[in-house]
Amino acid sequence: MNSSEFETKLNWVYVGKVKALNSYVSEHAVLLFHCDKCGAEFYGKPMYMIGKDHQRHICTMPYGDRYGERLFSIHSRPKPNKKKTSKDMGKRFYEMVIEDYTPSQIAKELQVNPKIIMMYFKEEGLIE
Structure with a gap:
């Protein structure tokens, strides 16, 4: 051809x-x-x-999977959780300290090691 x-x-x-x-x-x-x-x-x-x-091409239709089966709809995958940036975490951490959260509450919400939060509180003189 x-x-x-x-x-x-x-x-x-x-x-x-x-x-x-x-x-x-x-x-x-x-x-x-x-x-x-x-x-x-x-x-x-x-x-x-x-x-x-x-x-062949069919308008608005996905082309198919790797086995050659044509898909009749596009399956949306769940979006992965947006990774928290250190800037976002720092801002939220500061807000929680001002709002009198306990170190364990802060650690739980930010999903960080509680020892890090305790160390910060001790260095700043917030706890003994």
């Missing part, structure tokens, strides 16, 4: 909505495609773009 045959088949399959942004090299070369209908840019091989139905 040459470049003009590929473009003809691509236009026939996608009714002119999907265009290759790279020049055609071979059936196995990975090209960047753009879909005018959904606005997606994606990579694919020409032989898959004009191949079987389950291999």
